[in-house]
Amino acid sequence: MILSRSSRAALSAVCILTLAGCVSVRPDERFGDVRSAAVERLGPAASRVHWRLGGPEDADADGFVSGLLAQPLTADAAVQVALLRSRELQAVYEDLGVAQADLVHAGLLRNPDLAGFFRIPDRGPSGVNWNVGLDLWLDVFLVPLRKRIAGNDLDAALLRVTDAVLDKATRVRVAWHRLAADQRVVEYQRALADFAAAARDIAEQQFPLGHIPEIELARERLAAEEAAITLDQAESAARISREELGRLLDLTDGLPPWSIAANDDPVPSADPDVEGMVTTALDRRLDLALLAREVEQQRLGLELDRKWFLAKGSVGVETERSSEGVQATGPHFSVELPIFHQHQAVYARREALIRQAEERLASRRGAARAEVRTAAERMSLARRLLARYERVIIPERRKVGQLALAEHNAMITGYPELLAAKGAEARSAIDAARAEQDYWTARAELERAMGVRVPEQAESVAAPPAGVPSQPPPTAMPDMPGMKHP
Numbered sequence: 001m002i003l004s005r006s007s008r009a010a011l012s013a014v015c016i017l018t019l020a021g022c023v024s025v026r027p028d029e030r031f032g033d034v035r036s037a038a039v040e041r042l043g044p045a046a047s048r049v050h051w052r053l054g055g056p057e058d059a060d061a062d063g064f065v066s067g068l069l070a071q072p073l074t075a076d077a078a079v080q081v082a083l084l085r086s087r088e089l090q091a092v093y094e095d096l097g098v099a100q101a102d103l104v105h106a107g108l109l110r111n112p113d114l115a116g117f118f119r120i121p122d123r124g125p126s127g128v129n130w131n132v133g134l135d136l137w138l139d140v141f142l143v144p145l146r147k148r149i150a151g152n153d154l155d156a157a158l159l160r161v162t163d164a165v166l167d168k169a170t171r172v173r174v175a176w177h178r179l180a181a182d183q184r185v186v187e188y189q190r191a192l193a194d195f196a197a198a199a200r201d202i203a204e205q206q207f208p209l210g211h212i213p214e215i216e217l218a219r220e221r222l223a224a225e226e227a228a229i230t231l232d233q234a235e236s237a238a239r240i241s242r243e244e245l246g247r248l249l250d251l252t253d254g255l256p257p258w259s260i261a262a263n264d265d266p267v268p269s270a271d272p273d274v275e276g277m278v279t280t281a282l283d284r285r286l287d288l289a290l291l292a293r294e295v296e297q298q299r300l301g302l303e304l305d306r307k308w309f310l311a312k313g314s315v316g317v318e319t320e321r322s323s324e325g326v327q328a329t330g331p332h333f334s335v336e337l338p339i340f341h342q343h344q345a346v347y348a349r350r351e352a353l354i355r356q357a358e359e360r361l362a363s364r365r366g367a368a369r370a371e372v373r374t375a376a377e378r379m380s381l382a383r384r385l386l387a388r389y390e391r392v393i394i395p396e397r398r399k400v401g402q403l404a405l406a407e408h409n410a411m412i413t414g415y416p417e418l419l420a421a422k423g424a425e426a427r428s429a430i431d432a433a434r435a436e437q438d439y440w441t442a443r444a445e446l447e448r449a450m451g452v453r454v455p456e457q458a459e460s461v462a463a464p465p466a467g468v469p470s471q472p473p474p475t476a477m478p479d480m481p482g483m484k485h486p
Contacts (some may be wrong), residue, residue: 002064007058021209024105027097030158034096037162038083041284042169045079048164049055072261075176075440078249078432082172083165085250092164099157106150110137113314119323126323133318133332139311145307147298156293163286168248173444175245180263181437182238184372188228188426188433195426196220196227199419203374215473216416223419267439269387271380272455274373277446281372282365285451291361298357302350308343371449379442382435389432397425 026233038046050061061084068077083089118130203220206212245260246252282288304311313336319329404421407413447453 011366025097025101027100029100031093031096033158034093034162034165037158037340038165039245041162041166042079043076043453044078045169046083046165048080050085052090066423067258069258072259073176074261075173075263075265078176078245078260079169079172081249081251082168085249086168087250089164089168092161095157096161098153099154103147103150103154106146107143109140109143110134112316114421117317121323124216127321127325129321131318131321133316135316135332135334138313138315140312142304142307142376144236145300145304149297149304152293152297152300156290159252159286159290160295163290165453166286168450170444172245172248174441175241175248176260177246177263177437177444178439179238179241179260181433182234182241183260185430186231186234186238188430189231192423192426193227193231195422196224196407196418199415200224202415235308259359263440265350265440267386267436269383271376271383276374277376277450277454278369278372280455281368281450281453285368285449288364289362290369291357291364295354295361298350298354302347302354305343305346308346309335333477369450372446375442375446375449379446380441382439382442386432386435386439389435393428394425394432395430401425406421 028051035046035049038049048061048064050057051062052058065081065084068081071077073081113135114133115128115135116132118128120128200220200223203212203217207214209218243252246258249258251258312334314332314334316332317329318332319327321327321342401421401424405417408415408418443454
């Protein structure tokens with residue numbers, strides 16, 4: 001069969017349009033931007049960010065996680081495990097796949113509309129009346145604008161995914177430091193419980209000999225039970241904290257076994273410039289960037305609304321054969337007639353959404369300033385409290401405990417005074433552990449409020465005041481010498 005020139009041209013056009021519609025979608029095409037942003041904002045803790053799509057890289061990520069779990073986890077290592085194992089993040093990553101598919105779809109032409117009819121007369125000699133028409137939509141001229149809107153949506157999805165990564169890192173850090181503090185508190189409470197139990201045992205030995213009154217025995221028994229209760233509560237809190245961290249790391253099945261390392265990160269003795277951090281937050285926070293995208297998206301939506309005549313219009317060609325055998329072919333078009341309304345309400349709604357998005361952005365900027373200043377103040381207070389504990393309170397408590405032990409060994413004072421001194425020393429160590437936890441928690445929240453890490457160059461570590469020795473982090477109290485002496 002030999003086709004005419006016009007038929008060949010039409011067939012060629014159909015083939016070209018068909019091939020143009022054969023596209024593929026790579027859901028992770030922009031995931032590299034998420035990796036880069038995570039490394040920039042989280043530092044070494046985000047050296048690897050992986051989206052599990054069934055490739056060989058999944059096994060590499062599992063091997064890397066196994067290597068991390070083989071050692072006690074630092075805070076940074078815990079964040080890295082969460083970024084590679086978290087099912088929650090894997091679900092969020094799929095937002096990129098959705099947005100990428102929307103972008104590809106926005107660049108495609110709308111499929112043509114083929115319509116027709118046929119009618120059979122109820123009496124002869126007339127023939128069948130039929131009609132066939134092919135319509136092309138005028139919204140082909142809206143493809144560039146729709147691609148801009150879909151591209152803006154993809155950029156917003158990138159911001160949301162990156163923000164989810166930062167949020168996960170913050171929650172993991174907070175949970176890690178809570179567990180680290182709870183484990184230290186358990187050590188101190190166990191020492192207190194051991195001291196109280198020893199005092200009770202000695203009192204029970206001394207009471208039958210008439211060395212102490214019955215009320216003193218009752219006090220020691222109550223103190224021992226109260227210390228045991230406090231220890232039980234501390235151990236339960238540590239188990240709960242471990243479960244919370246395990247949930248964030250997707251390690252709730254108990255396999256593989258894991259533990260956390262001691263916190264060896266030094267606490268700086270100076271605070272960064274608060275207003276500088278506020279300026280950084282206004283420039284780098286992802287939620288502000290996301291709201292700015294929303295404003296831009298609504299403005300693009302208004303531009304699309306104003307081109308309504310292209311959204312519903314079509315042009316085409318149709319041919320019809322009448323019952324009498326006459327065939328007619330010609331162009332066809334369809335447009336909306338703005339008779340009953342001219343889309344004023346649509347424009348008004350979109351303009352209201354633009355104003356709403358602008359106000360939300362302005363409100364969020366104000367909230368960001370307050371969040372940074374609040375987190376910075378909490379971090380500064382915790383740092384000052386910890387400095388007082390480590391430089392003054394804990395050394396003095398240790399000195400008091402040593403003096404009380406010396407007086408006890410010289411039989412100047414009894415066990416109640418010695419145990420009171422040791423108990424105060426343990427409570428100071430617990431308070432110091434909580435102050436350290438508060439510092440790192442506030443720091444993590446500050447970094448979340450800023451959208452980036454706290455600037456290290458602004459933190460100068462000052463030497464302790466003259467005459468005050470620098471103290472290492474408090475450890476569990478040793479067994480008290482002379483406990484078994486009557």
